[in-house]
Amino acid sequence: MADELSTGAVEDGDEFEDEEVDLTTLDDADLRTQMMDDLYDGLAEEIAEGTKILLSRGWDAEKVLGDVLVEGMRIVGIDFRDGILFVPEVLLSANSMKAGMAILRPLLAETGAEPIGTVVIGTVKGDIHDIGKNLVAMMMEGAGFEVVDLGINTDVDEYIEALEKHKPDILGLSALLTTTMPYMKVVIDTLRERGMRDDYIVLVGGAPLNEEFGEAIGADGYCRDAAIAASMATELIAERRNAA
Numbered sequence: 001m002a003d004e005l006s007t008g009a010v011e012d013g014d015e016f017e018d019e020e021v022d023l024t025t026l027d028d029a030d031l032r033t034q035m036m037d038d039l040y041d042g043l044a045e046e047i048a049e050g051t052k053i054l055l056s057r058g059w060d061a062e063k064v065l066g067d068v069l070v071e072g073m074r075i076v077g078i079d080f081r082d083g084i085l086f087v088p089e090v091l092l093s094a095n096s097m098k099a100g101m102a103i104l105r106p107l108l109a110e111t112g113a114e115p116i117g118t119v120v121i122g123t124v125k126g127d128i129h130d131i132g133k134n135l136v137a138m139m140m141e142g143a144g145f146e147v148v149d150l151g152i153n154t155d156v157d158e159y160i161e162a163l164e165k166h167k168p169d170i171l172g173l174s175a176l177l178t179t180t181m182p183y184m185k186v187v188i189d190t191l192r193e194r195g196m197r198d199d200y201i202v203l204v205g206g207a208p209l210n211e212e213f214g215e216a217i218g219a220d221g222y223c224r225d226a227a228i229a230a231s232m233a234t235e236l237i238a239e240r241r242n243a244a
């Protein structure tokens with residue numbers, strides 16, 4: 001992404017001079033581009049400001065999330081994969097994404113209704129990626145679920161302790177690394193060994209997973225994204241309640 005756009009630094013011969021970009025003066029398309037650059041550059045304050053501006057212009061929270069933040073993070077992911085960005089830079093991008101998500105969260109979670117069910121969710125042991133899992137938690141809240149978020153690097157005992165404490169309808173597992181995906185099976189197998197597997201709907205998700213993997217490890221559903229996670233959770237709970 002173009003540095004001069006992202007930081008407002010404009011090249012002037014050998015010199016760089018800072019030129020603040022006033023986000024309020026940009027039209028929607030330019031603001032979106034600027035925000036994606038700012039996300040790439042890890043500028044959390046700018047992301048928060050841009051998010052508020054788009055909302056004030058009538059964008060709904062899901063559009064800001066999908067068209068700007070998630071799309072921006074997708075580009076960060078490509079350059080991370082290609083060795084153009086490194087962990088510290090990606091961490092800054094992730095924090096910027098979270099600054100935007102913090103503003104969107106209450107809007108996505110707005111529902112005056114009684115909870116339709118409870119979800120316990122966490123990123124599995126060995127894995128510290130939490131942006132996708134946080135999005136799922138937000139969308140689930142928006143769909144009317146009460147969400148207990150166990151955070152990252154969650155081991156099987158922590159999951160089981162939370163299941164016993166909160167007695168949720170759904171257990172959600174997130175993994176972003178091919179090396180941590182197998183731990184999902186460890187969790188499901190442990191539930192089975194303890195005779196608890198059928199007490200919960202187990203949903204799994206994360207970029208390296210697919211439907212086949214979900215089936216192979218004995219999950220009830222694989223969710224490609226947060227919106228699918230929320231709708232699948234709603235459908236499977238309804239099915240289970242109807243069957244009962």
Ligand code: B1M
Pocket residue numbers: 070073074076077078080081082086087088090091094121126127128129130131132133135136171172173174175176177178179203204205206207208223224225226227229
């Ligand atoms: Co990492 N990382 N990372 N990383 N990171 C990936 C995953 C990677 C694909 C990058 C790449 O090479 N292109 C690669 C994994 C390769 C592989 O396993 N094959 C990778 C690597 C290698 C690593 C490290 C090993 C790097 C290193 O240290 N050398 C290291 C691992 C640390 C660890 O976990 N032990 C590492 C570290 C990091 C950061 C800390 C810098 C940072 C995480 C910050 C944070 O999360 N707080 C980071 C980031 C940001 C990424 C990328 C760039 C972006 C992930 C993300 O947030 N995506 C990622 C590249 C990529 O995925 N394209 C990458 C946006 C998010 C909205 O999407 O998480 O897919 P996603 O979530 C979606 C769906 O998957 C689904 O819904 C979500 C919303 O729609 N979903 C669920 C997710 N969880 C679900 C749970 C459900 C349902 C649906 O339950 C019901």
